[in-house]
Amino acid sequence: MRRISFAEAINEALHQIIAKDDHVFLIGQGVTSPWYVGSTTVGLIDRFGPQRIIDTPTSENCITGAALGAALAGLHPIMCFPRMDFMYYAMDQIANHIANWHYMFGGQLSAPLTIWAIINRGGEQAAQHSQAIHAVFMHIPGVKIVAPSTPYDAKGLLVASVEEGNPVVYVDDRWLYQHEGEVPEEIYSVPIGKGIVRREGEDVTVVATSYMVYEAMMASERLDKEGISIEVVDLLSLKPLDESLLFTSVEKTRRLAVVDGGWKTCGVAAEISAKIAESDIFGSLKAPIIRVSLPDTPAPASSALEKVYYPNAERIILAIKKILEM
Amino acid sequence: MNEKERTSVALDVPSEILRKIYVTMLKIRVFEERVAELLLPPKKEIVTPCHLYIGQEAVATGVCFALKRDDYVFSTHRSHGHFIAKGGNLKALMAELYCKKTGCSRGKGGSMHVASSSLGLLGSSAIVGGTMPIAVGAALAFSMQNRDAVSVVFFGDGAASEGIFYESLNFASLKKLPVIFVCENNLYCTHLPVAACLADTNIYRKSESFAMSGIRVDGNDVIEVYKVAKKAVEDARSGKGPTLIECLTYRWRGHVGPYDDLDKGLRSREELDYWMSRCPIKMLEKDLIQHRIISESEKEQIRKAVSEEVEEAITFARESPYPNENNLLHDVFELK
Numbered sequence: 001m002r003r004i005s006f007a008e009a010i011n012e013a014l015h016q017i018i019a020k021d022d023h024v025f026l027i028g029q030g031v032t033s034p035w036y037v038g039s040t041t042v043g044l045i046d047r048f049g050p051q052r053i054i055d056t057p058t059s060e061n062c063i064t065g066a067a068l069g070a071a072l073a074g075l076h077p078i079m080c081f082p083r084m085d086f087m088y089y090a091m092d093q094i095a096n097h098i099a100n101w102h103y104m105f106g107g108q109l110s111a112p113l114t115i116w117a118i119i120n121r122g123g124e125q126a127a128q129h130s131q132a133i134h135a136v137f138m139h140i141p142g143v144k145i146v147a148p149s150t151p152y153d154a155k156g157l158l159v160a161s162v163e164e165g166n167p168v169v170y171v172d173d174r175w176l177y178q179h180e181g182e183v184p185e186e187i188y189s190v191p192i193g194k195g196i197v198r199r200e201g202e203d204v205t206v207v208a209t210s211y212m213v214y215e216a217m218m219a220s221e222r223l224d225k226e227g228i229s230i231e232v233v234d235l236l237s238l239k240p241l242d243e244s245l246l247f248t249s250v251e252k253t254r255r256l257a258v259v260d261g262g263w264k265t266c267g268v269a270a271e272i273s274a275k276i277a278e279s280d281i282f283g284s285l286k287a288p289i290i291r292v293s294l295p296d297t298p299a300p301a302s303s304a305l306e307k308v309y310y311p312n313a314e315r316i317i318l319a320i321k322k323i324l325e326m
Numbered sequence: 327m328n329e330k331e332r333t334s335v336a337l338d339v340p341s342e343i344l345r346k347i348y349v350t351m352l353k354i355r356v357f358e359e360r361v362a363e364l365l366l367p368p369k370k371e372i373v374t375p376c377h378l379y380i381g382q383e384a385v386a387t388g389v390c391f392a393l394k395r396d397d398y399v400f401s402t403h404r405s406h407g408h409f410i411a412k413g414g415n416l417k418a419l420m421a422e423l424y425c426k427k428t429g430c431s432r433g434k435g436g437s438m439h440v441a442s443s444s445l446g447l448l449g450s451s452a453i454v455g456g457t458m459p460i461a462v463g464a465a466l467a468f469s470m471q472n473r474d475a476v477s478v479v480f481f482g483d484g485a486a487s488e489g490i491f492y493e494s495l496n497f498a499s500l501k502k503l504p505v506i507f508v509c510e511n512n513l514y515c516t517h518l519p520v521a522a523c524l525a526d527t528n529i530y531r532k533s534e535s536f537a538m539s540g541i542r543v544d545g546n547d548v549i550e551v552y553k554v555a556k557k558a559v560e561d562a563r564s565g566k567g568p569t570l571i572e573c574l575t576y577r578w579r580g581h582v583g584p585y586d587d588l589d590k591g592l593r594s595r596e597e598l599d600y601w602m603s604r605c606p607i608k609m610l611e612k613d614l615i616q617h618r619i620i621s622e623s624e625k626e627q628i629r630k631a632v633s634e635e636v637e638e639a640i641t642f643a644r645e646s647p648y649p650n651e652n653n654l655l656h657d658v659f660e661l662k
Contacts (some may be wrong), residue, residue, distance in 0.1 A: 023652060025470065035589070057500070062459040063491035069463020069477070072448045073398070075470065076465075097460065105441040105449055106432030107657035141658050166659045188470045 001183060004098045007177035010040040012079070013158040015186040018048055021076065021104065024162055026088065027054040027063060028080030037082050038177050042153045060089035064115070071113040076162055079113060083120040084171075086132045094185035098141030103233070114161040115143075119173040119210070119261070121168040121299060122306060130299035134171045134210075135260075135267040138239050145238040146192055147171040149213035151181035153236055157189030165190055166230040171238075173261065195242035201231035204255040204320050207246060207272055209235050210260045212292075212311065217259050219316035230320065238268060240275065243275060251281050256289045287326040290319045339549055341619045347391055347548055348614060351383040351607050352632050354407045357416060357616025360636050361406070361423060362584035371644075372423050374436035381546075383579035384606035385400075385510050386411035387552025389478060389571075393446075398464045398477040400457035401450030403438040404510075404577075408480055412447045412607035414440070426646035433649040434657065455481055455488035459506070460496045465505035475560040476504040484515030486529045491535075495570065498592050499538040504553070504562035507570045510545065517592050523644040530572035546606040547612070556642035561605050576601035 004012070018024050025048075030036025032055040034044040039065050045053045056063045060081070067077040081087050087094070093117065101111045117137075121130035137145050145168055148154040154172060161168035181300035198213060199220050208216040213234045220230035235242060250256050256276060267292035276282055276289060292311045300309055341399050353553055358380045364371040379386070382404075390411035401408040409419050414430065422429030422509065430440050430465045436540055438452040448464065451457045461479035464628060485491055508528070515523045533540025539561065545555045558569035578598065582588030588595055614620045620628070 035506030050632075057493075057496055057497065059493035061490050062462065062497050065456070065459025065490070066466055066497065069400075069448075069460040069465070070467040070470075071463075072460065073464045073467030073471070074472075075467045092453060092456065093459065095453060097456055102660055103657045104431065104435050106434045106437045107660075108431070108443050109441055109449060110660045112660070144659070165662060206331060239613070 001182040002181045004183050005177060006151045006154050006172075006179045006181070007039045009155040009183050010158060012183070013155040013275045014041065014044060015161050017045065017159055018044065018052060020187060021162070023074065024076045024078065025052040025054065026078045026080060027056060027067060028082070029058050029060075030082045031080050036183050037061045037080060038174060059087050064090035064093040065097060067113050068093060068101065068111055071111050072109060077113045077158055078115045078116055078162065080194040082118055083129060084133050085128050087117060087133065094137070095140050099140045101214065102166070103142060109134060110165065111167050112165045113167055114158075115167065115169045117169050117171050118288045119171065120183055122175065122310070124301045124303055124306065125299070126301035127298035130263045132173070132294075133281050134218055134238060135262045135271070136171070136267065137169045138271060139266070143167045143169055144192055144240065146236060147238055148236060149176065149210055149234050153190050155183055155235065156188055156194070159187055160189035160192050164192060164213045167220065168192065171210060175211045176214070176301040179214065181244060190236070193233040193237045193240040193242060195237065195245045196233040196259065197245070198234045198244050199230065200272065201229035201253065203229045203253060204323055205233060205249040205253040206232045206257045206259055206320070208259040209228060209238065209268055210261060213310065215313045216259050216316055222313065223317060223320060228320065228324065236315055241272070241275070246272065246283060247274065247279060250276055251284070253285055254286045255323050256285070257292060257316065257323060258289065259292040259316055261311065262294060263296055265295055265296050266289055269293045270303065287323045288293050290323055292316055330605040337388060339552065343391060344549075344610075344614060347552065348610055348620065349632065350387045350391075350411055351548060351610065352628060353387065353416070353635070354379055354383045355607055356632050356636050357410060357419070357639070359405060359589040360640065362579065364629040364640070365584040368382055373424055375582050376406070376423065376437045376576070377582050378579045378584070380418055380602060381606070382510055382512060382575045384548035384610075385445050385508065385545045385573045386480065388548045389480075389508050389555040391552055392555035393476070393478065394490035395446060397477050397559075398446045398448050398461065398475065399442065400448055400461040400479045401478070402457065402482060403450070404482065405438060405440045405450040405475055405496060408450065409440045409442065409447060412442070413445050414442050414447065416635055416639035417571070417642040421646050424646065425648070426650045428642070428646040433581055455490045457481070458490055458494040460487070461505050462494050462503060465498065466501065468504055469501070474563060475629075476506060476559050478506045478508060480508045480510060482515065483509060483511040483513065483520045484523065484530060485509070486532065486559065487515070489522045492532070495532065495536040495538065495568070498568040499536040502565060502567035505568045506558045506562060507568065508555075508569065509572045510575055511572055512575050513618055514577070514581065514593070516581045528662035533570040537555055540570040540572070541547055542572040542574060544605050545575030546609060548606055548610050548612055586631045607652055612659040
């Protein structure tokens with residue numbers, strides 16, 4: 001099959017969704033820029049025009065609320081955040097309004113919209129240009145969250161988000177943008193709420209999200225050479241979580257490491273660990289669960305510090321070896 | 327505005343509309359007065375926090391009568407008047423205040439979260455200023471869909487000290503969107519007088535910074551509100567962009583609940599008396615009787631009919647069932 005990059009897969013999904021459904025439009029700061037959101041929006045403004053590809057002032061809270069209003073009027077906005085850090089400006093509209101609009105009025109109103117949230121970090125960008133706050137949204141009822149790790153899922157989950165009929169936070173990590181993979185040319189969707197086993201193994205389950213799936217795969221390949229067999233579970237959706245996939249894998253290996261690119265405290269890894277701790281699998285575990293995630297510090301600027309700040313394959317390998325020694 | 331000017335204003339609005347406006351304002355008043363009673367201890371039949379609209383009836387009514395059914399309205403925590411003015415059913419509203427299954431939000435919203443999608447009331451938010459950008463977005467959609475509809479957002483003077491107000495005015499004017507910002511300046515942001523919140527209390531003039539129309543009206547004069555709103559709606563429909571309307575008015579009760587808050591020292595008896603002497607319903611009533619649009623006996627008939635409708639709504643709410651417990655987890659997401 002044809003191979004394209006993660007960024008090209010997003011771009012293709014956007015082209016195809018917007019061409020297919022005239023209710024869909026893209027709005028947000030930088031969506032007509034040739035560089036602001038990488039190459040993901042290339043060609044959209046020329047093809048669909050400023051009516052449907054709306055570049056905006058930096059009014060994140062207003063534009064996010066406007067996306068809700070447009071959804072209530074029957075359209076499907078894709079609201080773009082070129083970096084997650086600026087989503088805090090829009091938290092009122094996301095958490096108080098978008099997430100509550102269906103429930104609060106007894107189900108009579110719907111908010112079908114996609115919040116495209118980009119993790120943009122590394123390169124000494126420091127504390128306010130590096131954040132991966134997907135776990136913040138997991139805490140809020142009323143929004144679904146997806147986080148693709150391959151070009152195939154990047155395209156299919158973006159299509160699924162738009163078809164969902166509910167607010168979906170679509171999280172992507174720019175560290176994945178150059179990764180290549182097989183992607184069908186036609187439009188297709190990947191189901192929300194379903195994860196996938198990326199690699200089958202026997203000794204330890206590594207549950208990973210987004211870019212960390214890639215690091216987990218590298219770790220598992222290296223451990224394989226040492227005779228350690230790792231099962232890598234890619235969640236793909238953070239909410240709803242594919243619990244049956246998670247439980248089935250951990251039941252088999254009876255050891256668990258959870259790898260996530262967000263902070264440790266109350267993060268994705270904490271939630272997954274708690275799910276296992278609450279389940280009847282917990283008693284059969286051969287070792288304690290280990291979380292591999294960001295330390296509870298802001299992102300540093302210096303590359304010397306970034307090197308130890310971001311989890312990677314080495315850190316995953318160390319965690320797995322620790323689990324196997326316990 | 328003096329008596330003579332108001333008289334001339336009244337004459338160029340069709341009598342039938344004036345009568346309907348009168349009935350609607352009275353509905354809001356009688357409804358809210360009964361809600362106030364039902365909130366009182368020891369019985370506290372209504373528990374959900376209610377921000378009463380008594381004294382501000384002319385704003386919701388004047389604006390909503392300038393709209394069509396397809397036009398959207400977004401409301402606030404002080405939502406009852408907007409719901410009734412947009413044509414909402416009193417039974418569904420009262421049942422929501424009782425948090426019953428038959429309420430307009432099926433008992434999930436309470437007083438601050440009422441909606442009626444069929445009437446174009448697309449929600450109300452308890453977060454101050456929260457519905458401003460949502461109304462802007464609806465207007466954006468209308469312009470993209472070439473729909474001949476406008477979007478209205480009601481908000482209080484307190485919302486003028488939220489950042490979202492300025493973001494919303496800017497984007498609405500930048501894109502020339504068919505949205506009308508209706509500020510109900512009732513002179514108090516919860517317990518603080520407006521002058522303690524805003525460096526410049528001329529809220530309507532904030533529009534100047536965003537190159538859009540802004541106007542201040544007597545928010546207790548329903549005819550003036552109606553005419554100003556009509557002009558703003560025409561402008562919005564004809565592509566002239568948004569308008570900010572500041573309606574100067576006054577709430578007779580406290581920020582929340584049935585009491586007038588005079589004993590708390592937040593405002594003076596004299597101030598309340600002054601505004602009660604400018605009762606928006608009495609002001610209209612005087613005009614209607616003077617111009618023989620209604621008679622004294624008709625007035626009594628209308629009042630009686632409105633009271634009966636409100637009592638029926640209370641009976642309906644009292645007799646309605648609560649939501650089933652198993653309904654707790656429903657409606658978090660739309661099911662496909």
